[in-house]
Each structure stands twice: as structure tokens, then as C-alpha cells.
Amino acid sequence: xxxxxxxxxxGFGIALQPINLxxxxxxxxxxxxxxxxxxxxxxxxxxxxxxxxxxxxxxxATIMLAGIYYGAMxxxxxxxxxxxxxxxxxxxxxxxxxxxxxxxxxxxxxxxIAAFGSFIAGxxxxxxxxxxxxxxxxxxxxxxxxEYFSLMIVGITVLTYLSSGSMIKALMMAGVGLVLSGVGMxxxxxxxxxxxxxxxxxxxxxxxxxxxxLFGISEVLLNLETEIKRDILTTRVKNLFPSLKDWGESIWSxxxxxxxxxxLGIIPGGGAIVASFASYAIEKKISNHPEEFGKGAIQGVAGxxxxxxxxxxxxxxxxLTLGIPANPVMAILFGGLMIHGLQPGPLLMNNAxxxxxxxxxxMYIGNGMLLVLNLPLIPLWVKVLRVPYYLLYPLILLFCxxxxxxxxxxxxxxxxxxxxxxxxxxMKKFRYEGAPMILALVLGQKVETSFRRSLIxxxxxxxxxxxxxxxxVFLITAILLLIIPIITQRKKLSTLEx
Amino acid sequence: MGKxxxxxxxxxxxxxxxxxxxxxxxxxxDLRHPGPGFFFFWTGIVTAILSLVVIVRSFKxxxxxxxxxxxSIFGKRIITKLVLVLISLFLYALLMEWLGFLIVTLLLFxxxxxxxxxxxxxxxxxxxxxxxxxxxxxxxxxxxxxxxKGPLEFLRF
Numbered sequence: 272x273x274x275x276x277x278x279x280x281x282g283f284g285i286a287l288q289p290i291n292l293x294x295x296x297x298x299x300x301x302x303x304x305x306x307x308x309x310x311x312x313x314x315x316x317x318x319x320x321x322x323x324x325x326x327x328x329x330x331x332a333t334i335m336l337a338g339i340y341y342g343a344m345x346x347x348x349x350x351x352x353x354x355x356x357x358x359x360x361x362x363x364x365x366x367x368x369x370x371x372x373x374x375x376x377x378x379x380x381x382x383x384i385a386a387f388g389s390f391i392a393g394x395x396x397x398x399x400x401x402x403x404x405x406x407x408x409x410x411x412x413x414x415x416x417x418e419y420f421s422l423m424i425v426g427i428t429v430l431t432y433l434s435s436g437s438m439i440k441a442l443m444m445a446g447v448g449l450v451l452s453g454v455g456m457x458x459x460x461x462x463x464x465x466x467x468x469x470x471x472x473x474x475x476x477x478x479x480x481x482x483x484x485l486f487g488i489s490e491v492l493l494n495l496e497t498e499i500k501r502d503i504l505t506t507r508v509k510n511l512f513p514s515l516k517d518w519g520e521s522i523w524s525x526x527x528x529x530x531x532x533x534x535l536g537i538i539p540g541g542g543a544i545v546a547s548f549a550s551y552a553i554e555k556k557i558s559n560h561p562e563e564f565g566k567g568a569i570q571g572v573a574g575x576x577x578x579x580x581x582x583x584x585x586x587x588x589x590x591l592t593l594g595i596p597a598n599p600v601m602a603i604l605f606g607g608l609m610i611h612g613l614q615p616g617p618l619l620m621n622n623a624x625x626x627x628x629x630x631x632x633x634m635y636i637g638n639g640m641l642l643v644l645n646l647p648l649i650p651l652w653v654k655v656l657r658v659p660y661y662l663l664y665p666l667i668l669l670f671c672x673x674x675x676x677x678x679x680x681x682x683x684x685x686x687x688x689x690x691x692x693x694x695x696x697x698m699k700k701f702r703y704e705g706a707p708m709i710l711a712l713v714l715g716q717k718v719e720t721s722f723r724r725s726l727i728x729x730x731x732x733x734x735x736x737x738x739x740x741x742x743x744v745f746l747i748t749a750i751l752l753l754i755i756p757i758i759t760q761r762k763k764l765s766t767l768e769x
Numbered sequence: 770m771g772k773x774x775x776x777x778x779x780x781x782x783x784x785x786x787x788x789x790x791x792x793x794x795x796x797x798x799d800l801r802h803p804g805p806g807f808f809f810f811w812t813g814i815v816t817a818i819l820s821l822v823v824i825v826r827s828f829k830x831x832x833x834x835x836x837x838x839x840x841s842i843f844g845k846r847i848i849t850k851l852v853l854v855l856i857s858l859f860l861y862a863l864l865m866e867w868l869g870f871l872i873v874t875l876l877l878f879x880x881x882x883x884x885x886x887x888x889x890x891x892x893x894x895x896x897x898x899x900x901x902x903x904x905x906x907x908x909x910x911x912x913x914x915x916x917x918k919g920p921l922e923f924l925r926f
Contacts, residue, residue: 322914323912323914326912326913439819439826440819440823442815442819443820443823446785446812446813446816447781447784449809449812450788450809450812450816453808453809457805459805460805462795462796462805464791464795464806464809488858492851492855495847495851495854496851661886661888662882664881665878665882665900668858668881669874669877669878669900672861672862673908673914673916676865677908677914677915680915682862682863685861685862685865686859686862689855689858689859689862692858693855696851700773701773701774701777703777718808719809722803722808723803726800726803727801727802727803730801731799732800733800
């Protein structure tokens with residue numbers, strides 16, 4: 272306990288340095304902005320700004336990039352409530368009741384409860400992170416190649432299990448991501464793989480240009496087709512502070528959302544999007560007036576908004592303690608830390624305590640900044656939303672082009688981004704998801720080397736994966752996740768036939 | 770999605786078979802010492818099986834079952850716009866190092882706003898100039914991104 276207290280004080284020392292405070296502020300400000308803007312999510316924004324962070328210290332860089340992520344969770348709610356367009360995916364459910372509240376003239380309390388709920392949940396997640404992080408790090412130090420292999424398989428399986436579309440398609444995309452991770456030099460044999468004598472493939476396919484293509488460019492291409500409709504509320508937003516009655520109705524939704532979101536955030540493959548949907552479902556189920564959901568129930572805003580923020584905090588745990596990114600945003604952050612010469616994982620806390628504790632504590636501060644920033648700046652965000660899309664999309668494209676080029680000052684990364692932009696567009700059209708591909712691309716190299724190392728350790732005996740208890744538990748989880756959908760589908764089919 | 774699934778499933782099937790073929794060429798090794806192609810050979814096989822499942826299931830689906838029945842995936846009018854935007858982006862990448870950041874960015878914006886969005890030319894030129902100058906100041910001067918200068922090498926801020 273005293274250790275944790277000591278570390279938190281040390282973290283405050285790092286996070287309160289003026290330079291880090293400034294980057295934290297930039298991070299949450301940019302995050303809120305990308306959260307507000309439809310068509311530019313936190314994954315694309317972090318990918319875009321990553322090259323710009325190469326010149327600053329890794330601690331400041333991580334503080335800023337983390338700020339973008341949880342800042343986007345705040346910003347996303349604003350567009351959901353006012354325009355009925357989710358600024359980013361984790362705010363989709365907020366549209367359901369948030370916009371209804373706005374139509375009834377209660378935009379103020381909806382925005383207010385979303386901001387306060389997010390603040391409470393964000394703070395809860397950071398406190399929980401402070402306690403859970405170190406113990407998980409200590410446990411993970413005992414992990415060998417088989418445990419890592421099994422854990423990462425669970426991560427990929429969870430993401431495919433939670434995918435909104437077909438699980439088979441999600442698994443296929445994970446397979447493609449694994450293969451993409453193999454492009455370049457094999458770390459064990461030194462042989463080049465899948466490079467086809469193309470110079471720019473020798474170093475492998477970078478996560479960042481692929482993510483920018485799949486999430487940034489493809490999103491713009493889709494929006495070009497659909498022409499975003501905007502009917503922004505013209506009435507002035509007032510009474511941002513929720514009334515006592517509002518608080519009474521939503522406080523337990525916030526508490527439930529915080530706890531649920533945190534645990535869904537920790538699970539690799541989980542994250543903010545799933546957490547917000549799960550929270551909405553739970554709130555509707557336990558409500559005494561479920562018929563009010565979809566018509567402007569404040570619980571339908573408070574719960575999911577709390578859950579997505581808490582999950583954003585929770586998802587830092589697998590990254591910082593196990594070296595496993597829980598979602599695409601963390602995958603890009605993982606890539607960023609590697610570029611800064613840091614290996615995310617159980618040793619990070621010892622090797623770079625300033626980064627570990629500085630980042631965690633900066634989230635306390637960032638959450639406070641967001642609360643102060645978000646409420647008074649809402650009129651400004653509404654103005655940003657009025658920027659017409661014909662002007663916005665060339666800007667987003669330009670940012671992506673500059674971002675991809677700046678990675679290694681090479682146009683090859685732009686080409687990779689554009690190719691994956693086209694692929695991402697087609698994937699969305701054919702209902703394939705990009706997230707499993709990115710996660711597998713990030714984890715792929717580690718999955719493959721830990722798989723091969725395990726087999727070398729056991730002299731080719733596969734039982735090494737099930738004879739070690741931790742690895743066995745992970746594998747059973749993965750198998751259950753694969754089997755459950757088949758069983759439930761069978762049941763559904765048989766009831767239909769009856 | 771029946772027809773669409775057949776097309777996409779077939780595409781991924783071919784890709785997966787190609788992956789396994791390439792991995793096999795790299796050397797599979799044995800279980801005691803898995804070679805560089807071992808893991809991806811099996812990944813390719815699994816992905817190929819999954820894509821076959823997608824194809825087979827697409828025959829069982831009736832239109833409108835679970836998903837929207839609309840067989841058309843792309844709006845016809847929009848295809849030209851998408852293709853033009855993509856071509857301009859690829860050209861941007863190809864010409865960037867030769868013409869430099871300032872010129873290609875200006876041209877890209879003039880093309881997107883003028884030719885694609887059909888805005889009035891004075892506005893197109895004005896907005897393109899402002900965006901190019903601002904992005905140069907932010908990324909090159911502010912963030913020191915080292916963008917290519919091209920023939921305007923002499924311009925040093």
C-alpha cells in the first residue's frame with residue numbers, strides 16, 4: 272500500500288511537470304476535437320500524431336497520446352447528443368437517448384451528465400489501474416513463451432467473439448493480420464518473408480499506415496458515399512449542470528457503467544465500444560421503466576458514457592503490464608512505444624517507472640482538465656461541427672497523407688496507407704471488420720515467435736501449451752469463446768425449426 | 770449478402786492458398802524446429818477453410834435473411850467520385866517528392882474542391898492557398914516534419 276502511495280506521488284511529480292501538463296492538455300483537447308468530428312476516430316488521430324511525437328520524450332508523448340484516447344471518449348458524446356451522429360464508435364448508443372433528450376430541450380443535462388459520468392468513471396478507472404497494474408505486472412513476469420502465446424490467442428479470440436458481424440469473417444481477418452505481421456525479416460532464422468523483392472517491405476508492414484488506411488482513409492471514402500446529414504440543434508444549450516433529480520436517476524448507472532467498463536476494458540479485445548453497448552443493455556434490463564429507453568432516458572446516457580470512459584482507462588492495463596494491446600488504439604500506442612525504444616510489458620514498470628506512473632497519474636489530471644474543458648467549450652464544438660464536409664474530408668485526407676509520410680519520410684508508407692484505405696473500404700462494404708486485422712498485425716510477431724519458441728522448448732511436443740496451468744486456462748477460455756457462438760446458433764436454429 | 774460473400778470468400782480463399790504456397794517455399798521445418806514458413810502455412814490453411822465456410826454459407830442464405838436484401842453494394846453515381854479521389858491521392862504520393870509538399874498539396878486541394886466538389890473557383894483557390902500555407906506552417910515549421918521541398922527548395926522558413 273505504501274509502495275503504491277509512493278509511486279503515485281512519484282507519478283504526480285512527473286505528470287505535474289509543466290511540459291507534461293502542456294502535452295496532457297494538448298492530448299485531451301485534440302482528443303475531444305477528434306471525438307467531436309465524425310469520420311476521424313481516436314485510432315486515426317493517434318496514428319496521425321504519432322510521428323509528431325518522435326521528437327519529444329517518450330513520457331510526454333505517451334501522456335499526450337493517452338489523452339487523445341480518453342479525450343475522444345468525452346468528445347464523442349457531444350456529437351451523439353446534439354447531431355445524432357456518433358463522433359466515434361463508442362458513442363453510438365449515446366445517440367439513442369442523448370439525442371432524444373436534446374430534442375425534448377434537455378441537451379444541457381444530457382451533455383452535463385455525460386461529462387460528469389465520464390469524469391467519475393475515468394477517475395474510477397485510473398484508481399483501479401493504480402492498484403491492479405502492479406500486481407498484474409508481477410504475475411506476468413512469470414510468463415514464458417507458452418503463456419504469452421495462449422494469452423495472445425485469447426486476445427484475438429475475444430476480439431473476434433465481440434465483433435459485431437460474422438465471427439468467421441473476423442477470424443479470417445485475424446489470420447490475414449497474422450500473415451501481415453510476418454512480412455519482413457524472420458527474427459529467428461533471419462530469412463526474409465513475403466517481401467517479393469520489394470524494397471519497402473523489407474522492414475515489414477507498419478501498424479500505423481495500415482491503421483490509418485483501415486480507419487481513417489476508408490472512413491472518409493465511406494462518408495463520401497453517404498453524405499453526412501447534419502441537423503444541428505439551433506437552440507442554445509443551457510443548464511449544463513444536471514438537477515438533483517437527474518443525479519438521483521443516473522448515479523447508480525454511472526457506478527455500474529464504471530465497474531463494468533473497467534473490466535471489459537482490461538480484457539484484450541474488449542474496450543470502450545463493447546462496454547458502452549453492454550452498459551446500455553444492462554441499464555435497460557434492470558430499469559423499472561424500460562419503455563422510456565430510446566425516448567430520452569437519462570440512464571441511457573449516463574451508463575454507457577461512464578462505461579466507455581472507464582474501459583478506455585482499463586484498456587491501458589494489458590498494454591502496460593502484459594505488453595498486449597487490448598484494442599486498435601492500444602495497438603498503435605504499442606507501436607509508438609516501440610519506436611521510442613520502450614518494450615511495453617511486465618518489465619516496463621521497472622525499466623521506465625517515469626513513463627508508467629507518469630502516464631497513469633496524468634490520466635487523473637487529464638480527466639479533471641476534460642471536465643473543465645468540455646462543459647464551457649461545447650459552443651465551440653458545435654461551431655466545429657458546422658464546418659461543411661466538403662471542406663472537412665480533404666483536410667482529414669491531408670492529415671493522413673502527412674502523417675503517413677512523416678513516419679519514415681517515405682512515400683512508401685503513404686502507398687501502404689492508401690492500399691489499406693481501399694481494402695478497408697471494400698471490407699466495410701463486404702462486412703469484414705478491420706479491428707481483428709490490426710490486433711493480429713500488432714501481436715503477430717510475438718504470437719509466432721512465442722509459438723515457435725514453445726515448440727523448440729518442448730522438442731516439438733504440443734502438450735507444453737496445456738501442461739502449464741496459466742496457459743491451459745487461457746486456451747480453455749479461447750476455445751469456449753469459439754464454441755459458445757456455435758452452440759447458441761444451433762439452439763436458435765432448433766427453436767426456429769420447432 | 771449472398772453474392773457479395775461468394776465474391777469476398779473466393780478472394781480470401783485465393784489469398785490464403787497463395788499464403789500457404791509461399792510459406793511452404795520458405796521452409797516449414799519440423800515440430801522440433803519450426804521453420805520460417807511453418808506458422809503462416811497453417812494460418813493460410815485455416816484462413817482458406819474459413820473462407821470456404823463463408824462461400825458455402827452464402828449459398829444457404831436467402832436474400833433479406835438477417836441482413837439487408839439490397840444486392841447492390843456500390844452506388845453507381847458515387848463510383849466515379851471515389852475513383853477520382855483515390856487517383857488524386859495516389860498521384861499525390863507519387864509526385865510528392867518530385868514536386869514538393871507545397872505544390873502537390875495546393876494541386877490536391879484545387880482538384881478536390883474545384884473538380885470533385887465543384888465549388889466556385891475564387892473560393893477554391895483561396896481555401897487551397899490558406900490550407901497549404903497553414904499545413905506547411907504547422908507540420909514543417911512547427912512540428913519539423915521534414916516534408917519534401919521539390920523545386921521550391923530555396924524557400925526556407
